[in-house]
Amino acid sequence: MQSVAFKSAHFELPQAALAATALLEDHPAAIETSGVRMHYERDEEIFGEGEPSRNVYRVVSGSVRTYRVLSDGRRQIVEFHLAGDVFGLDGDLNHHLSAEAVGETVLQVIRRSVFLNDRTEGSLSAVATLLKKFQRAQDHMLLLGRQTACERLSAFLLDFQRRTKGGEIDLPMSRQDIADYLGLTIETVSRTMTQLAGAGLIDLVSCRRIVLRNVVALDRICQ
Amino acid sequence: MQSVAFKSAHFELPQAALAATALLEDHPAAIETSGVRMHYERDEEIFGEGEPSRNVYRVVSGSVRTYRVLSDGRRQIVEFHLAGDVFGLDGDLNHHLSAEAVGETVLQVIRRSVFLNDRTEGSLSAVATLLKKFQRAQDHMLLLGRQTACERLSAFLLDFQRRTKGGEIDLPMSRQDIADYLGLTIETVSRTMTQLAGAGLIDLVSCRRIVLRNVVALDRICQ
DNA sequence: CGCCCTATTGATCAGCCTCAATGAGAGTGG
DNA sequence: CCACTCTCATTGAGGCTGATCAATAGGGCG
Numbered sequence: 001m002q003s004v005a006f007k008s009a010h011f012e013l014p015q016a017a018l019a020a021t022a023l024l025e026d027h028p029a030a031i032e033t034s035g036v037r038m039h040y041e042r043d044e045e046i047f048g049e050g051e052p053s054r055n056v057y058r059v060v061s062g063s064v065r066t067y068r069v070l071s072d073g074r075r076q077i078v079e080f081h082l083a084g085d086v087f088g089l090d091g092d093l094n095h096h097l098s099a100e101a102v103g104e105t106v107l108q109v110i111r112r113s114v115f116l117n118d119r120t121e122g123s124l125s126a127v128a129t130l131l132k133k134f135q136r137a138q139d140h141m142l143l144l145g146r147q148t149a150c151e152r153l154s155a156f157l158l159d160f161q162r163r164t165k166g167g168e169i170d171l172p173m174s175r176q177d178i179a180d181y182l183g184l185t186i187e188t189v190s191r192t193m194t195q196l197a198g199a200g201l202i203d204l205v206s207c208r209r210i211v212l213r214n215v216v217a218l219d220r221i222c223q
Numbered sequence: 224m225q226s227v228a229f230k231s232a233h234f235e236l237p238q239a240a241l242a243a244t245a246l247l248e249d250h251p252a253a254i255e256t257s258g259v260r261m262h263y264e265r266d267e268e269i270f271g272e273g274e275p276s277r278n279v280y281r282v283v284s285g286s287v288r289t290y291r292v293l294s295d296g297r298r299q300i301v302e303f304h305l306a307g308d309v310f311g312l313d314g315d316l317n318h319h320l321s322a323e324a325v326g327e328t329v330l331q332v333i334r335r336s337v338f339l340n341d342r343t344e345g346s347l348s349a350v351a352t353l354l355k356k357f358q359r360a361q362d363h364m365l366l367l368g369r370q371t372a373c374e375r376l377s378a379f380l381l382d383f384q385r386r387t388k389g390g391e392i393d394l395p396m397s398r399q400d401i402a403d404y405l406g407l408t409i410e411t412v413s414r415t416m417t418q419l420a421g422a423g424l425i426d427l428v429s430c431r432r433i434v435l436r437n438v439v440a441l442d443r444i445c446q
Numbered sequence: 447c448g449c450c451c452t453a454t455t456g457a458t459c460a461g462c463c464t465c466a467a468t469g470a471g472a473g474t475g476g
Numbered sequence: 477c478c479a480c481t482c483t484c485a486t487t488g489a490g491g492c493t494g495a496t497c498a499a500t501a502g503g504g505c506g
Contacts, residue, residue: 068361068362068364070365070369070370074369074370075369076369078364089354089357090354090357090358090361091354091358092355092358096358096361116350126350127349127350127353128315130350130354131312132315134312134356134360135314135319137357137360137361138291138313138319138320139291140364141299141301141360141363141364142293142299144364144406145299145367145403145405146293146298146299147293147297148493149494174452174453175452175453175454184495185495185496186452186453187455187495187496188494188495189453190454191454191455193454194455207502223294223295371461371462372461397484397485398484398486399484407463408463408464409484409485410462410463410464410485410486410487411462413485413487414462414486414487417486417487429470430470430484430485
């Protein structure tokens, strides 16, 4: 459910859109400042597959999972979006993915048209964003198609640490989320986690807090 | 190895690029007509991972595989590109994928800068192309992460028939290619093929020529 | 403290992989 | 025209990784 306080603010967008479109090249950071903020609870839907895709989102705080599901419930998480990441640019007129907040999350909502028409060469331009997403998708296809459970989990942990620039990892997502991201089951994720801890490569401070003790070895594992 | 006859023609590009850039919106089909044609033999490399990505390619005839490999040789084919498809827009300054001709192939070479600067809203615009690629990547992640061998092969055959708009399928790629695309082994692909034939869902005219006898059932299989 | 949800661990199973042998088809040359 | 070869596809037997089913443990919260 959407936070009511922000619902009316949603209609500030059209003006912002016009302004950003008019300025174009003169205003490299138009997108950074445009849009309105929305607040989402844990597991709250941001958009669903098939819905018209009017907006693009930028994570201010918290994290988001985008995913696809089969009719029998099998789920594949395509990506976790962390603070600073942009998502929602999937499909053409309608969303091709679903998106949910992993934990409490604040998003900046940007009109799709504003985002697509932005011609600045900044890191947020539509083409640059899509190129990066496609590149990550390629890596993930290699992981899903050709890597072992151990390699997948090592790659996931290393990637997460790199993206959060942090020492100790504080995972916002459950084991089920990780499993659905890595194409494994919750049990295999759990077992592999204990296995990596047993080998001294990681420390399981708690099930959500993890320290990478041997980054070199983890790097070697995922090739 | 590249066909020598076309090598000199390669240097016609700069002029074409300038012309296309100057025309911009006035010339919606600039990309369709710009660029030079190149001919590739079976298994010939078009570009390699890490190489600077100066060009984007459009398949005129034949087909192309783009892929990533692990250091121990495990390969994941990201996509097969058939006549009309555009590829080469992976990575930023350098290619993040490798590309090879599956069989004898003719490509139209387009300057990357020309392609990226094209502001026409045609189906070939950079954003539209990338959106479509990302969308297909999402589908493929679901397939690789969550579907069975039988579902994967059914999806592959249906997708191939739809893309070639044909009745009888004439596969340009080997079983090994299909396996590396679907995240399986050559043996599993072969066995699953015979299994589908045994169930009367397909006809294996030869190992490269396949008739889909029951599209509805195949559709049901891959959900 | 007890409840609920999630994570871990154990035992067994199955789907796909690996290794190995056979078969089919295309191209070559006697 | 038919052996011969080479490559690729198919088929078989057995093994292994990860899935499934089931029980236990931990952790947050009223």
